[in-house]
Amino acid sequence: MPVVAEHGFFFKRSHRGTGYATGPTETIEHHVIPGSFSIHVGLSRVQATTDGPLGAAVGIMKFGNEDFGPDPANWETARYGTVGNWMTAAQVTKGDLSAWEFVQVWA
Numbered sequence: 001m002p003v004v005a006e007h008g009f010f011f012k013r014s015h016r017g018t019g020y021a022t023g024p025t026e027t028i029e030h031h032v033i034p035g036s037f038s039i040h041v042g043l044s045r046v047q048a049t050t051d052g053p054l055g056a057a058v059g060i061m062k063f064g065n066e067d068f069g070p071d072p073a074n075w076e077t078a079r080y081g082t083v084g085n086w087m088t089a090a091q092v093t094k095g096d097l098s099a100w101e102f103v104q105v106w107a
Contacts, residue, residue, distance in 0.1 A: 054093070
């Protein structure tokens, strides 16, 4: 099966809350014509503030009918299969993150 298209992009998230609270989960939803997809996500940079602990997560929160839930520990970093939608999620604790997502379409 050859790759017929691919697309990648970067995104940034930050949190500047008080105490030890983790920032909100921010999501990016993708709705496409169903096909065979390969999805990969990853952190490219995490920068802590001086006000609290370092922490960040990025992952695939939903892939078609599979829902990995709100806990970042359960998010997938890569998924493959025939699907028409997926959701990428990111969460930051006291700082900034830069992340990436890379998508391939297979014939």
